[in-house]
Amino acid sequence: MEDSMLDDFLKRNREMADHSLERLRGLSESDKHWTARRSFLVRNLSDYPRDRLDYLVALSMVWSNHVFMGCRYSDQLMEKVLDMADGVHVEDAPHFTTRDEIMQQRK
């Protein structure tokens, strides 16, 4: 009995969290990209207090921009967000060639 109440509580909590997360969805974000990023956010939400939420959003964008747009950031940052994304499942992530790579090929 208690277990189910707890479950229920957690579920409602999750729904509320999802609801408030929904406003963080970007204008152009597809379902696929948003699902992945939301999962990133949910996974790390507990480590970031409310007033640091924007920072978490930035990290989720760093990760999402990297995976879905091909952006690269400093090694330190990359390591951090890839760590945080541990366990987020992305099905057939696209492949990109960055500008530096193109210039490297030219040489």
Next chain:
Amino acid sequence: MQAKEVNGVKAPVDSSKPNPNEVEFDNLYLDMNGIIHPCTHPENKPAPKNEDEMMVAIFEYIDRLFNIVRPRRLLYMAIDGVAPRAKMNQQRSRRFRASKEGLELVEEKRQMREEVLSKGGFLPQEEVKERFDSNCITPGTEFMDNLAKCLRYYVADRVNNDPGWKSLTVILSDASVPGEGEHKIMDYIRRQRAQPNHDPNTHHCLCGADADLIMLGLATHEPNFTIIREEFKPNQPKPCALCNQLGHEIKECQGLPKEKQGEFDQLGSNPPIGSEAEFIFIRLTVLREYLERELTMASLPFKFDFERSVDDWVFMCFFVGNDFLPHLPSLEIREGAIDRLVGIYKNVVHKTGGYLTENGFVNLERVQMIMAAVGEAEDNIFKKRRDDDVSFRKRQKEKNKRMKTEAASFVPGGQLAPQPLGQRSGGSKPQPLQNARQTAYEMRVQGRDQQNKTSAHSNSSNSDGSPVPLGTKRKNGDNDDDDEPPDNIRLWEEGWKQRYYKNKFDVDASDDKFRRKVVESYVEGLCWVLQYYYQGCASWKWFYPFHYAPFASDFTDIKDMPSTFEKGTKPFKPLEQLMGVFPAASGNFLPKTWRALMENPDSSIIDFYPDDFAIDLNGKKYAWQGVALLPFVDERRLRAALEAVYPDLTPDEIRRNSLGSDVLFVGKHHKLFDFIVELQNSGAQDIEMSPELCHGIKGLLTLKDDVIKPGRTVESPVPALQDITENNVCSILFKDPQFEDGYTFKAALLPGAVKPSKVLKPADWEQSNQKQPWKPRLGFNPNRPQVHLDQAAFRTLGHVMSKDRSQGGSGVYSYTPPPLYQQAKNSRPPLMRAPPSLTVPLPSLRPQDSWRGPQPLFQQLIPQRNQGIEQQLAWNRILQSQTGMFQQNHHRLGSIMPNPYQSQDRRGRQGYPDRRYPLPPDSGRYSWN
């Protein structure tokens, strides 16, 4: 028109004298960013050493323009201010790229320098100067602030001292006033037109290199509108970035001492580099005549109104590409997309029951019909594109092969050696042959030897002369296929739409909701852009949030899509916008704590500033042509992050970050002078200026404490220039006339506007004037006197011309092959956004072209891309050969007309070289704004 120079001293030009172009302009508008960029980091001459030199270069450039145009009423100078959000993606992409390109150049220079020096080459001392980061040409930087200061001084100086300026009204809209330069100009014109004192026959002249200026000019519906721009010259020699010599690129620099050319070489050490740019006029009244022929439709179910059809035409040009939206995949300008659209339009408009647009507002139901028609053709367009591409590549390959073996295998020598036509070798006429048998024998011997030599050569060596070891493959340098990026969209194959959405948006084509969102955003975008051109910025916040466009066939059920915008939006502040468009590498233009937000891994907006980003070549060959996949800025988070660092701004930074006003200047000879001096003494806030004192110009004047006052010294911000001690100029803040919210600016000719007389040959000329040949109308003056030459003059001319030709090798008869296409491989995107071809067909400037009639206009109007050059060549050549014929008998006359100012138009003398050069990319505008 250039000041004459005698012994290094320039003789001033009196610009108060009648305009030598046989036309008088009232207003000159300068889109300043088109001037600032070439003056601060020129492509074809050594860069100025410091900021002061840059400022002086800008002053000189404006002087030159001024002397050509000689405006009699108004000079309006507009520098790009903060742009609408819709433009930010493009600005970001330019600045992120520019920053990387700059760093790459520095690195390349360093490496080459080491290499050259280690091989014992000589290079000039490395200059200590810092690399000029062109990114500083963005509103809010110290550089832009200084520039505004310098321009205020410049205006004061000229109005005080130059007779051509003394009764002129000058308005300066610097970078602190929001809006893109050209749009600030449009806003000014639009608002003046809407007030009753405006002179409907004002002759406007707008200076700028952007192709949109043509659209903007058409959108004003002013009958007298001319654009002046620098003539685009392809393949200008560029000095090597290392040793400053011409003739090689940085990669081939060997650090050799300069070769002396001719006896007096050291006297004119500079001239060949950076020979001054030349200007051309584009008369929109002539373009309007062409458009009228193209667009006029008989038997419409409603009354044909040319002005309305022009607006529809401008609107359709947006489908093909603009600064705010990516172009539709099926509409490529170089594939004649505009012609196609006009064709479709003329078919569809019979059914739509009216025009697509009105005063800059779009009728979506009608637009949908156009889109549906384009959509039907889409599949075929992609297939044809593929076929053209394949056959182009095949031809290219064959050509490359041919070029390798093209060196003539046998050229007769001695007295049979070929002689250039029309040229006397050694001052003597060609001699009759003597002893032909002996010569023929010598040639046979020579030929045999040569053959032996080459066959022995090619057996054992590589193309660079090194021996090829047996059993290894030859290096193949001509296999272009290997450089082609793989295309995994394959628009020409079944299932292209699915692949496109999957690859570009990473969504399944079945995801209708997403596709709707893309289409909706695009439709919104089209509405926004059209309003931007016709009514001003509808929303500072709106932007297109994708990197790619949908297909025309996706535009279904668009008629109820929202096309209104949030009201009362505000532009970014200058420093905020800098945060939005700069990469972290340009952070030095920002205050320290602001910069930290771009660099610090703990920043809450760090995701806006990737170190490296993907480039989608999107079917193109070079990185600069591709789409830069940069993240979009989240305005809410940006503002939130800045809140914390706003208190760190110094008073000076606070000033630079605030929104400024336009400034109006007049001198003591101006009727408005006393009025303004009065206001300066009594204080003023939004006082209406009386239009009768100022050629019908209206506006609101406000006093500010740092204005220029007569009798008070104007200090020179440039050390090399002197303070103005006896100042007779006053300045005051100026605001465009204001209209109530929701006011609609009318896109129509004003009552009282007199249409200029026609220039084109009437279509029915032959029928109605059988006896009389058509006399082309050249230049601005319809009654321009013809010049006749007698025989003696022709002899003199022939003498002068042939000499000229043999020296330069670039004359009409020149057989010098045009620069090879291969050069394009190394070349940068050419600077100008619009193609050189744009300016060719306008008859007013190119006498030879008026023979050609109105047909080939549209496909030339807007930039074409690199790839399509060879495809275009066929018709290019036809035109060339046609015009060439006329040039011979026409231009020899034209270019020596005793009008000295004609000499600007040098192309007339040289003929137009075959266009085998890379055309600019369609977004290859200067990296300004």
